[in-house]
């Protein structure tokens with residue numbers, strides 16, 4: 001067989017050193033199925049040649065990928081030739097496609113001192129072998145000898161759906177950014193990009209037959225009353241470009257065209273496909289909107305089929321996402337056409353009408369050789385015969401689908417919603433929730449409730465990046481990274497090889513890799529949770545260094561640490577109340593947020609807060625004013641944790657004295673989830689009562705120095721519970737009322 005040859009020629013010559021030894025561990029993410037480390041290393045030099053098992057465009061492109069990788073670092077240049085002409089000893093990189101290898105996306109990467117072989121049954125496998133090879137290279141590409149350790153890796157993915165989603169409707173992102181997003185997916189062997197293209201707040205895909213979809217539907221006049229128009233859409237040419245770009249990186253792009261709900265942008269352009277006829281405007285507020293496509297109007301289906309026909313022409317994906325989530329039935333209940341449809345088909349209710357809607361669309365897509373996937377609401381009222389389910393409201397949708405022998409992709413909000421917070425403090429705005437890197441890593445896509453046979457219907461898992469609160473591209477990257485790296489291991493690596501502490505070590509190199517590729521990502525701070533610690537005298541205080549190869553800088557006066565602040569090297573001696581603020585500084589210049597720990601010095605005899613703990617189901621703190629407490633006690637911090645709560649529904653009364661050091665105008669802030677009330681000197685100062693999420697209410701009061709009796713009532717009925725009391729004055733920045741200011745007499 002004729003060999004296609006690419007010569008890699010090094011510009012600045014260096015000494016050939018085949019015995020260079022890599023000191024770095026194998027920081028591969030996702031961790032491969034089988035790794036065998038052998039002796040020696042392969043050194044890239046001016047006599048390194050790439051050979052191909054056959055001269056196909058695909059293999060040539062894959063070889064280009066290797067050579068351009070080195071070219072990017074401006075060390076290497078490529079020369080092509082049809083046969084190896086050099087008389088000098090050379091080292092080889094061989095890309096081999098073997099038709100007898102059946103497993104898709106699998107590869108063998110064999111690195112010997114003068115020979116690297118990547119063998120696979122398909123291009124995807126070779127591509128993934130190359131990604132692994134890249135990760136083995138040192139991040140410092142300027143060093144003299146670029147070498148990789150000798151190793152034999154046999155690798156294949158655990159799941160066939162390794163997805164990441166992006167919502168470009170709530171905020172629009174350019175083609176350039178979408179490509180950068182795809183690049184990082186591919187580098188971590190993710191193979192599915194779910195492109196959320198239509199929403200209430202924006203229609204982002206050009207449809208030639210219905211130009212108003214983008215003329216009108218792609219722009220909203222404002223966002224959450226900010227008064228600023230926001231819009232954007234992709235032309236069909238741009239979409240083709242992105243799909244092809246993704247294909248070259250072995251990523252399938254799954255378009256999502258939302259129906260029957262989340263369709264206000266489309267209805268603002270074509271109100272005739274709604275139940276009421278409109279008029280509508282493109283959504284400006286987040287949430288679920290009542291106006292949806294009319295399920296009783298055949299013209300609606302003609303419209304959607306026309307749209308989907310153009311979508312199918314652009315996206316070769318076998319599977320098309322049709323949304324199906326959060327569709328209110330309000331309009332259908334009073335629409336003559338919808339009710340007539342229910343009657344004529346003998347449907348039970350509007351849920352069955354939704355099921356009819358999805359099934360009719362499915363039938364159309366099936367007739368064109370495509371399949372549908374939808375959010376788990378498509379289970380309601382009966383699942384369409386060939387539909388796959390994307391389980392987002394927990395895992396039950398995925399379980400129900402798999403038990404009914406339908407394919408499912410697991411994407412539960414708890415672990416896979418990357419619009420959630422990654423840390424408790426100092427984070428950029430998120431929609432809510434709390435999903436740490438470790439939590440993502442711990443996710444197991446196959447629910448325990450499924451037996452072996454049913455488990456086969458779990459295609460994989462997917463991260464979703466909704467962008468209601470994410471406007472900028474660096475913010476998108478921050479939410480995605482490094483959590484996607486954890487998910488890549490969940491969906492690729494064998495379950496039994498997953499190990500978080502090992503992953504935590506391997507990820508350090510990737511902070512460098514991501515930095516070099518100019519991605520933004522979260523750097524773990526030394527202090528994750530801003531909290532109050534109590535000391536009764538001197539105490540050595542230890543700070544955590546979250547990344548080995550980093551520096552922690554801190555301050556003790558509550559100011560923001562900067563590059564001139566003290567470097568943490570050993571435990572700090574604390575003997576008076578302080579606020580410790582600390583940041584992680586990576587070698588590559590990236591910095592974490594600065595969270596604070598306040599340390600309070602308390603005198604055990606005088607300091608303290610008396611509490612009474614109640615249990616019961618209440619809607620207001622006044623409901624337990626006359627109830628007998630379950631227990632009483634004394635604590636030092638105004639903390640629910642210290643009360644040691646036993647039931648989900650409970651109330652607490654805190655009593656004691658607050659010491660005010662200097663006279664002045666004070667503002668108190670009482671935050672709680674659910675309700676609370678704050679009394680000072682027997683007067684109700686703050687009323688934050690009632691059932692609600694985390695909410696802050698403030699009040700001002702003129703105080704002289706001295707001790708003031710106080711009471712705080714708090715109760716929890718549903719959801720999370722939290723309570724916080726802060727204060728500020730003209731001379732003092734807002735901070736929590738600390739333990740050394742509470743007295744019991």
Ligand SMILES: [Zn+2]
Pocket residue numbers: 274275293294295296297331332335336337338
């Ligand atoms: Zn209707």
